[in-house]
Amino acid sequence: MADKTKDTVLADVDKREKQLTSSREAWQKTNIARRKTKFANAELASKDALKEMKKPKSARIGK
Amino acid sequence: MGFGAVHRPHAIAFPGPTYITQFTDVRPNHNYAEFVERSASEPAPQWTGVIAAAPEIGFDSRQLKTILDLCTDQDVAIGYAPSGGTVSLYYRKGVNRGLREDVASLVHDRFDMANNAMLYWESLSAEQRSVAQITAMLKAVSTDGATAPLVHVGSAALAGNVAVSHVYTLGPVSVNGAWVDSVISARLDNNFTFDAEDESGNAWLQYYGIDEHNPKVTIETNDIGVFADYGSGGTALSSLKLYFRKLQHGTLGPVADATAAHVKVTATLGTILVQEGSGNKGRFRVTIALEKPDATTQPFVVDTASAIAV
Numbered sequence: 356m357a358d359k360t361k362d363t364v365l366a367d368v369d370k371r372e373k374q375l376t377s378s379r380e381a382w383q384k385t386n387i388a389r390r391k392t393k394f395a396n397a398e399l400a401s402k403d404a405l406k407e408m409k410k411p412k413s414a415r416i417g418k
Numbered sequence: 419m420g421f422g423a424v425h426r427p428h429a430i431a432f433p434g435p436t437y438i439t440q441f442t443d444v445r446p447n448h449n450y451a452e453f454v455e456r457s458a459s460e461p462a463p464q465w466t467g468v469i470a471a472a473p474e475i476g477f478d479s480r481q482l483k484t485i486l487d488l489c490t491d492q493d494v495a496i497g498y499a500p501s502g503g504t505v506s507l508y509y510r511k512g513v514n515r516g517l518r519e520d521v522a523s524l525v526h527d528r529f530d531m532a533n534n535a536m537l538y539w540e541s542l543s544a545e546q547r548s549v550a551q552i553t554a555m556l557k558a559v560s561t562d563g564a565t566a567p568l569v570h571v572g573s574a575a576l577a578g579n580v581a582v583s584h585v586y587t588l589g590p591v592s593v594n595g596a597w598v599d600s601v602i603s604a605r606l607d608n609n610f611t612f613d614a615e616d617e618s619g620n621a622w623l624q625y626y627g628i629d630e631h632n633p634k635v636t637i638e639t640n641d642i643g644v645f646a647d648y649g650s651g652g653t654a655l656s657s658l659k660l661y662f663r664k665l666q667h668g669t670l671g672p673v674a675d676a677t678a679a680h681v682k683v684t685a686t687l688g689t690i691l692v693q694e695g696s697g698n699k700g701r702f703r704v705t706i707a708l709e710k711p712d713a714t715t716q717p718f719v720v721d722t723a724s725a726i727a728v
Contacts, residue, residue, distance in 0.1 A: 386646050393596045393647065397656050400595030400728070404657035405711060407684045408719045416487045417678065417723025 421514070425527060428510035429578030430477070430556070432488060432537075433503030437578035438481050440585075442551060445476040446507065446529060448568070472614060472623040473558040473568035475507055475529070482552050482586050482662060482681055483722040485539055492716040494608055495538035495628065498531070505535040505556060508576050521576045528574035531558045534567045536626055542662065542683070543605035544588035550662045550681075563620025586681055587672060589661025591637055592728045593690065593706070594653070600640040602701065604660060606683055606718075607634050633717050635660060635683075635706040644704050648690045655688035655706055658718075661726050675726035682724035686711045 359367075427444035429437045451470040454463035479485060489496050498505055507529040511519040519525050536557045544550035558567035591598045609632040615625040635658065647653075662681040663672035673679045688708040695702045708717040 390647065394594050396595035396728070398595075400592065400659075401656040401686060404659065404684050404686045407721065408686060408711065408715050410719070410721075412490055412493070415719060415721040415723070416483075 423514060424512040425509040426512065426518075427477075428508040428526070428576050428580075430475070431506045431508065431577045433498060433505070435577065436484060436488060438477075438479055438484055439578055439580065440479050440481040440582055441477055442480065443476075443478040444507070446473075446568070447476065448473045468621070470616065470621050470623075472626075473566075475556040475558075475568075476553070477556070478551055478553050480549050480551055480585055481583055482542065482550060483584050485537075485552050485554055486681065486720050486722050488537060489539060489720075492631075493718070493720045494610075494631065495536065498535045498537070499533050499559065500561065501533055502535075503533065505531045505537070506577070507556075508574065508578065510576055521580065524573050524575050526574050526576050528571040530569045530571055531556065531567060532569070534559050534561055538610065538628070539608065540610065541605055541607045542681075543603070544586065544662055545603040546588050546601075548587065549665075550586040550588065557626045558623070559626045560616075560620070560622035560624055563616055563618065563622050563624045565622065567622055585665045586662040587665055589663040589672075589680060589726060591661065592657070592659040593647075593704075594656050595728065596647075597728055598637060598639055598641070598704070599643065601637055602640060603636075603638040605636050606660060607636070608632075609634055631717070633685075633708040635685075635708065637704045637706075638701050639704065640699065640701060642695075642700060642702060644692050644702055648692050648704065650692075652692075653690045655690050655708070656686065658683070658685040658688070658706060658708070659728070660684075661724070663726070678723045678725050680724050680726055682721040682726075683718050684721065685718040688717075 427441050429439045431437055449472040450468045453467055453469050455465040456463050509527040511525045513519055539552050539554040541553045560567040591601050591604055610628050611630040613627045613629045614623055616623055660683040664679045665672050685708045688706050690706050693703045693705050710717050
C-alpha cells in the first residue's frame with residue numbers, strides 16, 4: 356500500500372465503483388424479471404379477493 | 419380466616435346461546451377512576467372515593483371461529499343492547515383435596531352483563547409450531563349511567579359444555595397473488611380507538627363505540643427476498659389472503675388445504691412495507707396497513723370456513 360501512488364488508489368476506487376454499479380444494474384434487471392414471474396397472478400388474485408369481500412357474512416362462516 | 423377455593427374461568431355465554439370455553443386468560447376489570455381529597459396542608463387523604471367506572475372483561479382465546487362468527491358488525495364487533503340479551507362470564511369452583519365441583523352444582527360464580535355488552539376482537543395471531551390466539555374484549559355499558567353494567571352473581575350453576583370446539587395454527591400468507599416464503603409468525607391488529615362517554619355526573623360508562631379502526635397485518639419471515647419483492651419504497655397491496663390453519667383432532671398436522679375449515683382474512687388495498695430485521699438468523703418484518711376498497715366495503719373480511727389457495 357505504501358508503494359501506491361494517489362493515482363493508483365483512485366483508479367482502484369473507480370474500478371470498484373464500476374463493479375458495484377454493474378452488479379446493481381444486473382440485479383435490478385434480474386429482479387424485475389423475477390417479480391414479473393412471481394406476481395404474474397396479481398391481477399387475477401385481486402379480482403378474486405374483491406369478490407370474496409363482497410360475500411355476505413353468512414357465506415363466510417360455513418352456513 | 420380460611421382458604422375457600424380456587425375458581426377458574428369456565429365459559430362466556432352469549433345469547434343464542436353460544437359459549438366460549440377455550441381461554442388462555444380472562445381479565446375482568448372495573449377500571450375504577452379513584453380520587454382522593456385532602457385539606458390543603460394535609461399530606462394524607464381525608465376523603466377517598468370513585469368518580470367513575472368502565473367495566474370490561476378482556477380475554478385471550480383459542481376459539482377463533484366462535485368469536486369471529488359472533489362479530490357481525492364489519493367482522494370485528496357486535497353489540498348486545500338494548501335488548502340483545504345477557505352475556506355471562508362463569509367461574510368454576512375447584513375442590514379442596516380434589517378436582518372440580520360438578521357443573522350442575524350451585525356453588526359456582528357468574529358475572530352478568532344484562533342487555534348492555536359490546537364484544538370486539540383486538541388481534542389475531544399465530545407463530546410457527548404454536549396455537550393461534552385471538553384477543554378480545556367485552557365492554558359493559560350501563561343502560562342509564564346509574565345501573566351497574568357488570569353484576570357479580572354468586573351461587574350459580576354453570577352453563578356451557580366443557581368442550582374444545584376447534585384449534586388453529588399459523589397458515590400461509592398470499593400477498594398480491596404470490597405466497598410469502600418462510601413465514602414464521604403472522605398477526606392482524608385492529609388498532610381501535612374508542613369513544614367512551616358518560617354524562618350528568620353519572621358514574622358508569624354510558625356509551626362505547628369504535629372511533630377509529632386502523633387494521634394492520636404484521637408478518638415475520640426468514641426470507642430476505644421480501645426486500646426484493648416489495649422494495650425499499652414499499653408496494654401497494656392488491657390482494658391479501660392471511661390464513662390460520664385448522665389443526666386435526668387426534669392426528670398429525672393441519673386439516674387438508676382443500677377442506678373448507680380454515681380461517682382466512684382477505685383484503686384488497688393497503689401499503690406493504692418491509693420494516694425491519696433482527697436476529698442472527700435474520701427475521702424480517704413485513705407490515706401491511708389495510709384500507710377500505712370502496713365506501714361500502716370494510717378494510718378486510720374474515721371467512722371461517724375457507725379452503726387454502728393462493
